Amino acid sequence: MISDAPVLQQTSEPAESAAAPSRVARYVRPLLGVLLPLTLALGWELVVWSGWSNGRLVPPPSRVFATIMELARSGELIRHIAATLWRVGLGFAFGVVAGTLLGAISGYWSLARRLLDPTVQALRAIPSLAWVPLFILWLGIFETSKIALIAVGVFFPVYLGVMGAILIVDRKIVEVGRTFRLSGPAMIRRILLPAVLPAYVVSLRVGLGLGWMFVVAAELIGASEGLGYLLLDGQQLGKPAQILAAIVIFAILGKLTDWLIEVASAPFLRWQDAFGRAKGA
Amino acid sequence: MLALDRVSKTYPNGVQALARFSAEIRQGEIVAIIGGSGCGKSTLLRAIAGLDRASSGTVILDSETIASPHAKIGIIFQEPRLLPWLSVADNIGFGLADLPAAARREKVVRALERVGLADKAQAWPRELSGGQAQRVAIARALVPQPEVLLLDEPFSALDAFTRRDLQDHLLDLWADTRPTLVLVTHDVDEAVALADRVLVMRPRPGRLFDQIEINLGRPRDRNSPLFENFKRSVLTSLDRSLDRSVPDRDATQGPGQAMWW
Numbered sequence: 194m195i196s197d198a199p200v201l202q203q204t205s206e207p208a209e210s211a212a213a214p215s216r217v218a219r220y221v222r223p224l225l226g227v228l229l230p231l232t233l234a235l236g237w238e239l240v241v242w243s244g245w246s247n248g249r250l251v252p253p254p255s256r257v258f259a260t261i262m263e264l265a266r267s268g269e270l271i272r273h274i275a276a277t278l279w280r281v282g283l284g285f286a287f288g289v290v291a292g293t294l295l296g297a298i299s300g301y302w303s304l305a306r307r308l309l310d311p312t313v314q315a316l317r318a319i320p321s322l323a324w325v326p327l328f329i330l331w332l333g334i335f336e337t338s339k340i341a342l343i344a345v346g347v348f349f350p351v352y353l354g355v356m357g358a359i360l361i362v363d364r365k366i367v368e369v370g371r372t373f374r375l376s377g378p379a380m381i382r383r384i385l386l387p388a389v390l391p392a393y394v395v396s397l398r399v400g401l402g403l404g405w406m407f408v409v410a411a412e413l414i415g416a417s418e419g420l421g422y423l424l425l426d427g428q429q430l431g432k433p434a435q436i437l438a439a440i441v442i443f444a445i446l447g448k449l450t451d452w453l454i455e456v457a458s459a460p461f462l463r464w465q466d467a468f469g470r471a472k473g474a
Numbered sequence: 475m476l477a478l479d480r481v482s483k484t485y486p487n488g489v490q491a492l493a494r495f496s497a498e499i500r501q502g503e504i505v506a507i508i509g510g511s512g513c514g515k516s517t518l519l520r521a522i523a524g525l526d527r528a529s530s531g532t533v534i535l536d537s538e539t540i541a542s543p544h545a546k547i548g549i550i551f552q553e554p555r556l557l558p559w560l561s562v563a564d565n566i567g568f569g570l571a572d573l574p575a576a577a578r579r580e581k582v583v584r585a586l587e588r589v590g591l592a593d594k595a596q597a598w599p600r601e602l603s604g605g606q607a608q609r610v611a612i613a614r615a616l617v618p619q620p621e622v623l624l625l626d627e628p629f630s631a632l633d634a635f636t637r638r639d640l641q642d643h644l645l646d647l648w649a650d651t652r653p654t655l656v657l658v659t660h661d662v663d664e665a666v667a668l669a670d671r672v673l674v675m676r677p678r679p680g681r682l683f684d685q686i687e688i689n690l691g692r693p694r695d696r697n698s699p700l701f702e703n704f705k706r707s708v709l710t711s712l713d714r715s716l717d718r719s720v721p722d723r724d725a726t727q728g729p730g731q732a733m734w735w
Contacts, residue, residue: 368525369555372543373569383571387559464559464598 252434257441260434264423274442276419277408280336281450284343285404289397291344292351299352300359301385310356317349322410329414339411346407347400354396358389391465394458398451405447420446475501476522476622476654481531483517490679491517494531497673497682501621502652506659506669508708510716514680515658519626522656523549535622548620548653552627554607556599562586562610563595569618585613588647605636609643616647623648625657629664641667645692662712666704667694674708676715676722683715683722 234254241248248256264270295313299306324345325338332338362385370384412421420439427435476499483492492514499505507515520526522533524542533540535547548569556565567582586592589609599607608628615623628644629637641664648655659665665672669688676683688704695701714720 365551365553365555366557368551369557369568371525372523372549373571374543374545379571383568384557387557390559461559464600 250433252437256434257437260432260438261441264435264438270442273418273420273423273439274446276416277412277421278446280339280343280411280419281401281404281408284340284408285347285401287340287344288347288400288404289351292348292396292400293355293393296352296355297359300356301381306356313349313352317353321345321349321407325410325414334415339408339414339416342411343404343407346403350399350403351396354392354399355389358392358396359385362388387461390458391462394454394462397458398454401450401454402447405443405450409443475499475536476656477532477534478518478522479532479534481518481521481528481533483514483521483526484529492521492528493679493681495675495680495682496531497685499654499656501654503671504648504655504657504669506657506665506672507675508659508662508665508672508712509675509680509683510677510712511660512680513675513677513715515675516626517680518675519549519624519656519658522622523547523624525549545618546621547624548615548618548622549624550608550611550615550626550628552630554599554604554611556602556607556610556614558599560599561595562591562597562599562602565599565610566613566617568614581617585617588650589613589643604632605640608632608640612640612644612647616651616653619651620653622654622656625655625659627658627660630659630661637661637664642693644668662705662708663696666690666701666708667696672708674711674715681722684711686711 237248237251238253238255240246241253252260261270264273295309299309299313321342324342328338328341332341366388367380367384370380375383408419409421409424412419413425416422416425420443423439424436427433427439478495478497478499480494480496481492482490482494484490495514495518497505507518509515517526521528522540524533524540524544524547527541535544538544540547556562557568560568563582563586566585567578570578570581573581583592583595586595589612591606591609591613594602594606594610599610602610608631612628625644629640632640644655645668655668657665657668666688672686672688673682674684674686675681686704686708690700690704
């Protein structure tokens with residue numbers, strides 16, 4: 194025992210310093226990710242400013258920013274953002290509800306899985322954009338077909354995520370529920386739901402990403418407002434700054450909504466003993 | 475009383491895991507079930523727990539036939555099986571959902587103190603050591619005050635020090651309410667240290683081979699010659715159970731007959 198003590202002390206020191214990085218490192222590390230895009234943007238700005246390029250097809254960041262400000266001042270930006278957010282929000286909501294319900298049914302009830310899953314998997318194999326002509330015929334050119342398309346895009350990852358997560362819930366944990374004689378609903382609420390939550394959050398984030406992808410597709414097909422419309426309008430009128438402005442806003446909104454899911458789910462996932470957490474990521 | 479009457483289990487693939495196992499276990503008795511691997515001891519325990527149904531035969535607790543998990547029967551597995559999304563306190567209170575919150579909290583606090591983990595109440599299971607986690611599992615199984623507590627090799631994943639510590643701790647907790655303990659183990663030392671009676675099983679198909687009463691008071695001195703004697707007799711019986719040339723005999727005739735060494 195006595196000879197153990199110094200060894201223990203020695204080994205605990207490097208472990209501690211790795212777990213609690215210095216204050217400088219903590220603030221510098223996230224900034225590392227910004228370094229590359231910032232350098233590129235500044236570089237391009239300099240190239241155009243010094244006259245090496247006229248920046249007509251690839252406008253410098255300052256001109257993109259100016260375009261954004263201009264759109265914002267006229268109130269158009271808010272209108273386009275609102276239209277797109279509304280579509281993504283509704284499509285995401287429908288896709289998540291349908292994906293969660295069907296995924297849960299397929300995961301929980303093997304008869305339903307045999308009946309349902311092959312069809313869903315077959316539908317999944319169809320590139321979702323192939324539905325566009327049909328949706329337009331069925332639902333018209335306006336909002337409904339767009340929202341349906343987004344919902345389809347969101348549905349599949351959520352369905353797969355929920356079903357897959359339920360199927361791999363640890364039998365040993367379920368047995369704990371059985372020994373305490375949980376009823377069906379209690380088993381779902383107290384064992385299955387918390388067990389699938391991490392995978393569910395991931396599938397929501399994947400679904401949201403697809404939702405943003407499909408809203409562009411939907412708005413490129415035909416819209417009079419929305420960020421996708423800004424893209425198309427910029428192409429047709431030869432305004433690359435407007436296209437880049439829309440892309441930047443897509444990036445910001447996509448990241449922001451993804452972050453919202455992450456932040457909203459974080460309190461429920463604090464228990465996870467995960468690789469990423471151990472690394473302090 | 476817990477009565478096992480010709481409990482048999484044949485799996486769908488045709489393997490007979492358990493053949494006509496009969497035993498009567500008194501209320502408050504500590505019984506260890508020991509045997510070579512594949513002797514059906516875990517199958518037997520799962521049948522008593524109502525987790526798996528026996529193919530034939532019955533498990534009867536106080537004149538009630540057990541076919542599914544029962545409120546009077548608790549179980550502790552080889553792994554702690556704590557729910558990783560619940561704090562230590564909530565894990566211990568998991569089986570008390572029917573109680574009002576205040577009563578539940580009080581029982582949990584008392585159980586936490588009893589297993590010496592009061593300072594870990596709000597910790598996550600991942601923050602516990604193996605021994606601490608298994609203590610939480612024991613507390614979780616004991617707070618609903620079961621009449622029968624089943625233990626499926628509960629300490630086999632722990633190091634020798636922790637194992638002894640937890641064995642003593644288990645006896646200590648057992649003394650509070652004196653539930654019946656049915657302990658499956660492959661550790662002779664553990665069986666002799668804990669049990670009033672050791673049932674030796676023999677494999678293929680799993681069946682009762684021998685039973686040995688451990689007539690030692692508690693607390694038991696693991697270094698006493700008497701303790702060693704009992705260990706030796708259990709070991710000898712285990713050896714014979716694995717020797718195919720030794721015929722089966724009716725092991726239910728009662729104690730004393732194991733004194734053949």
